[in-house]
Amino acid sequence: MTRKKHTEPAVAERVEFDERAVAARELSTEKAWQASLRPKTFEEYIGQKEVMDNLRIAVTAAREKGRTLDHFLFAGPPGLGKTTLAHVIAEELGATLHISSGPAIDHFGRLASLLTSLAENDVLFIDEIHRLTPIVEENLYPAMEDFKVDTFIGEGPHAKAVTMQLPRFTLLGATTRMGMLSAPLRDRFGFHWQLRYYEQADMESIVRRSAGLLGLPIDERGVTEIARRSRGTPRIANRLLRRVRDFADVEHDGSINGVLAASALDRLAVDHVGLDTLDRAYLSVICERFDGGPVGIEAIAASLSEERGTLEEVVEPFLLQIGLIARSPRGRVATAAGFQHMGLVPPPKAPSGGSTGGQGRLF
Ligand SMILES: Nc1ncnc2c1ncn2[C@@H]1O[C@H](COP(=O)(O)OP(=O)(O)O)[C@@H](O)[C@H]1O
Ligand SMILES: [Mg+2]
Structure with missing residues (x-):
């Protein structure tokens, strides 16, 4: 039996892929400025x-x-x-x-x-x-x-x-x-x-470097907060940094600190490990609708009205990497950490989780 600590819709409203703050794919509107932040030499390439x-x-x-x-x-x-x-x-x-x-x-x-x-x-x-x-x-x-x-x-x-x-x-x-x-x-x-998801220290260097190039004042806690919520992905770090900058301009003196970054990212529905609405909807489907799994990808995709490819390419690799889901021969399962992340009590059968290092297995 699983028990909810707080109510979360079993299936969140369908999130348009392109609108996700943490979409790993390049958005059509950001091509130019993302490219301007691109490292040009080995020296500049972090991690x-x-x-x-x-x-x-x-x-x-x-x-x-x-x-x-x-x-x-x-x-x-x-x-x-x-x-x-x-x-x-x-x-x-x-x-x-x-x-x-x-x-x-x-x-x-x-x-x-x-x-x-x-x-x-x-x-x-x-x-x-x-x-x-x-x-x-x-x-x-x-x-x-x-x-x-x-x-x-x-x-x-x-x-x-x-x-x-x-x-x-x-x-x-x-x-x-x-x-x-x-x-x-x-x-x-x-x-x-x-290529692997970046470690926290490398993500912090990337946020610091991009903030420098954008001429954005940011303190170390701000750097840590943005790096932590960017799913080990530089493109997402750059995007979140720009979004947080808007909050800093409107609600603060234009500079970014930890509290401001955390509150802005909460409001952008990016949680403390970088999951957004689609990731949480995915986890919620496995945990609640399918009782923790194992469940096939097609069934999850149908429940979310999302394309299987999107889930396989951008949602699952990261959830596997941080150990919130695992793969079994019969499908995806939520780990104990996955249940806990959703504020649910894990059933005894849930695997213990921890990092699976499994990102490569999906490709
Ligand atoms: N190693 C890195 N160090 C700093 N910034 C990076 C690094 N790798 C990528 N980026 C940033 O992330 C953005 C996305 O990288 P990109 O090469 O387009 O990813 P991919 O081709 O794998 O989808 C780039 O525009 C760049 O600003
Ligand atoms: Mg590319």
Whole structure:
């Protein structure tokens, strides 16, 4: 039996994905200012130490020896710095960066024109690379392996198939869904780097850095509060910082302290660990409607009128990471910590929780 300590609607009103203060995806209105906060060099890029140590060596070696950098794949939830890394790598190599994405390269012609526009040692970044069509993907293989592309000269019945030699280039791929990437594509990358949610100390450095760039006075408690509620995700930290700044302007002297940040974030419905209405609705469905689970993702998605992909990509990885849910062969279960977070008494069967380190398992 579970008992409520306070009333929370079993299913919160449907929250438009794009309106979430903690949406990890980039909102259409914030592209420009988020980009202005982007670190440009290895020096400025905070955290992800393991990935960065290796990348720094690979990039330095390529630059010093005049070699083309290997193709690399970056995986991880939205907002952790994959696109930023592509910019940093090109900058550090002194190379030209070309940016495209899986959905944008919707037929072979687009791929061919993209590839034939590259110069020696250029960097091509393909975001959401798991969304390439199989035909485009197959045509990418010879480009990655042998720097060749098959193309046609002329039109109609007189078209002639020719193989074009491409300059040596570096392909950087990014994906939020490692599991959706085909094995042949995955295998053609020299390395896969899994980006992790950032530690609290790194999140604090990111908030401090962004506040500095925005010319925003903020004290250490304000930094801690915003960092703690940003789900280990720099994009969210930057967004919450800007939202809190509005409160500071209207209700204070423009500067941010811990009390102001906490009260602003409470009012933005971002709780003390960074969960928002959708996360809490998700947890509430498992705990209350399905008695703690196990429950399949489809059933949860139907209860929330939310897309399964949204839940899998942005809600679940973080809840798994902080140990509020766990996965079992029969579906998702709420942990004891998950029940407690919702102010509920956990049933004896609830797993104990704690960090599962399980973020990778969803991809
Ligand atoms: N390591 C980092 N240090 C500081 N800021 C970062 C870092 N990674 C990302 N950011 C900030 O977060 C924002 C989102 O990063 P982005 O690279 O677009 O994420 P992704 O491509 O993984 O979705 C960037 O605009 C940048 O301001
Ligand atoms: Mg990106």
